Structure formats: C-alpha cells, structure tokens
Amino acid sequence: MSAPESTTGTAPVTVRALVARGSGAELRVERVRLPAPGPGEVRVAITAAGVCHSDLSMVNGTLAARFPLVLGHEATGVVAGTGPGVDLAVGTPVVLNWAPACRACWWCRRGEPWLCAATTAPTVPRGETDDGVPLHLTLGLGALAEAVVVPERAVIPIPAGLPAAQAALLGCAVLTGVGAVRNTARVVPGESVAVVGLGGVGLAVLTAARRAGARTILAVDVAEAKRDLALAAGATDFLLADDRLSKEVRARTESRGVDHAFECVGRAATIRAAWRLTRRGGAVTVVGMGAKDDMVSLGALDIFHSARTLRSSVYGSSDPDREVPVLAAELADGTLDLGLLVSGTISLDEAPAAFDRLARGEGARWVVTLD
Numbered sequence: 001m002s003a004p005e006s007t008t009g010t011a012p013v014t015v016r017a018l019v020a021r022g023s024g025a026e027l028r029v030e031r032v033r034l035p036a037p038g039p040g041e042v043r044v045a046i047t048a049a050g051v052c053h054s055d056l057s058m059v060n061g062t063l064a065a066r067f068p069l070v071l072g073h074e075a076t077g078v079v080a081g082t083g084p085g086v087d088l089a090v091g092t093p094v095v096l097n098w099a100p101a102c103r104a105c106w107w108c109r110r111g112e113p114w115l116c117a118a119t120t121a122p123t124v125p126r127g128e129t130d131d132g133v134p135l136h137l138t139l140g141l142g143a144l145a146e147a148v149v150v151p152e153r154a155v156i157p158i159p160a161g162l163p164a165a166q167a168a169l170l171g172c173a174v175l176t177g178v179g180a181v182r183n184t185a186r187v188v189p190g191e192s193v194a195v196v197g198l199g200g201v202g203l204a205v206l207t208a209a210r211r212a213g214a215r216t217i218l219a220v221d222v223a224e225a226k227r228d229l230a231l232a233a234g235a236t237d238f239l240l241a242d243d244r245l246s247k248e249v250r251a252r253t254e255s256r257g258v259d260h261a262f263e264c265v266g267r268a269a270t271i272r273a274a275w276r277l278t279r280r281g282g283a284v285t286v287v288g289m290g291a292k293d294d295m296v297s298l299g300a301l302d303i304f305h306s307a308r309t310l311r312s313s314v315y316g317s318s319d320p321d322r323e324v325p326v327l328a329a330e331l332a333d334g335t336l337d338l339g340l341l342v343s344g345t346i347s348l349d350e351a352p353a354a355f356d357r358l359a360r361g362e363g364a365r366w367v368v369t370l371d
C-alpha cells in the first residue's frame, strides 16, 4: 500500500484531522500543520483509525485534556517519512502505540513497560492549527488524521496485507482486552467469566475469554441491542445490567458468582456491580478508564470476607512491542477474527457522528479509513 503523496517525504505537511477546540465543543475536521519528522521520529500515513471511548472521554470532560486537541490513538498506517537516525523503511506497515516504553525507568527494567514512568509525562503541543494555535495530540498520537509525526518507538511494524480496520484495533481495544484476559487475570480453561460493558474493549475481552477456554462467559450490558453481537462473539449468555443481575449471574454459576469479572466501562457503579458478580476468592479486573472523582465504595467487612482481588489492567498489562506482532500474526493466520468488533468503516468527515453513536452506546467500534 503506498502512502498518499501529501503525507510522504520529510518536510512539514498540512493534513486533515479531527479536532476538538474545547471540552464539549463540536468536533470538526480541520487542516492542521505537522512538523517534519525530527531525529528519531517518523511520519505515518494513517490508513485506519478507531473511535475509542477514551477519545470520547477527552471530549466530554471525563478525562482531563488540553485544547485544541487532535483526537484518535488507535490506528494503523504506513511509514511515509523518517527523520535522522531512524531504521524503519518508508512503506513499512505499522500499528501505533500510545504508551511507548522508555526501556530505562524502574518499571521498564523490571518488565512492566505498561507502567513506564516516561509515558505519563504531560504532553507538549505538537504541530499547529491552520490559524497558528499549537496543537495537542490525544495520548501523544492524534491519530484521527491523514498522518501523524511520532517517535519511532511509538510505532510497531506489522505484516503487510492485514485488513486495515481490524489491524487498527490491535493498538488499543484488542491489546487491552486480550491482555486483560491473558496477562492480568490469566483466565484458564473451565473458569467462569463475566464481562461488564460491551464496547470494543469488552468484546475483545469476550473473544479472548472464549479462546482461553472459559466455560461460562456472561456478557453484560445496559443495551439489549448488544445481545446478538455478544452471543456471536462467544458469550454463553447475555444479561441486562439491571437490578436482577447478581441473581441471574448466581443462577448460572452454582450460586457462587463468577471466577473473573471484567469491568470495561470505567465507572464506580459498574466496578461495584462487577465486584458483586464475583465469587468469594474471585478476581475483578478493571479495564475501563474512569474519572478522577468517581469514588468506589466497598464495605471493609465485605473486602475481608469476600477475599476478592480488585485490580486494574493498564494497556492489558502488555508489552506492545512484543505482543502486537503476536496478535498481528494471529490476525494474519485467521486464529484471531476481529470482524465482529468493527461495526462499520467511515470517512473522517463521518467521525463526529460516530462519536455521537459511541456516546449512545451503539455498536462496537467505528473505524475511520483513509486512502
């Protein structure tokens, strides 16, 4: 696949990008100026980028953000230009990594690159709007755009020829969801699993739980419309998130509750719901990224007596440089099928409407494709 002419080479370029000018402001496709790739940097011509819930959280104020902000952090593309000292060849297909590890900090050295101290640094503006205002980039990427300029360590080479819309998801929803099952919770054959929240990440968790050999997989969502999708993705049952949820889960787990509950929403209420669905001694894995002031309250006696584990899975507790190529190989040989996760492909101009659908909880993942 060749890169569009406007995004090749090493000079600064002007590209179209999805920009939020403020919290709650209307999203617009604008022309933005990207710098030339500097030392150790690459320009990537984006071929597909997902609309992820974290992008929505930046826009609606759930997560703190600086503006104007280019949205997008889950994408695939082709290296279109390189700065000095970069080994990657122009034309290499890549997936973007929103938490590139420094490989030098205390966490990286102990083998936990998903907790890298360097990736939590505040983002500095990069590029500018057409009217000269410095731009901020979602998670350092700003991938809902025709191109990005990023450090070489924020790109991961993948095989050529993968379906772009599915490959884009490897960099966020899939790495996060699959990693939560394989690395964080370590689900083993025969276990029971509940997945709360069936967006892109929740469906990736479901798919991974099925492949891990979980026997009972209960898919939970507030929207009845997710039922068919959940069952197609491998759930053994779909349950509505209502007052009877705990009872329904116990009816399917010999009155105990599930071995593992995955919270894929990022809200105190759903974390508490996931906690209540889990058996004594079971584990709750929080995959959703919630708001700073949304407090979870649990009884001290309950914490002791239930003997449950509550922990989070940041970026699937994964090393993207090692695990994205594995997932890409699984996608290439057909053992990983992400077709169900893609609700539809859309143009960049249709992306604002996809944010509205995401806010209403419709579909799994809408993916912007560019050519």
Ligand SMILES: [Zn+2]
Pocket: 052, 053, 054, 055, 073, 074, 172, 173
């Ligand atoms: Zn994401």
Ligand SMILES: [Zn+2]
Pocket: 101, 102, 103, 104, 105, 106, 107, 108, 109, 113, 115, 116, 117, 118
């Ligand atoms: Zn590090």
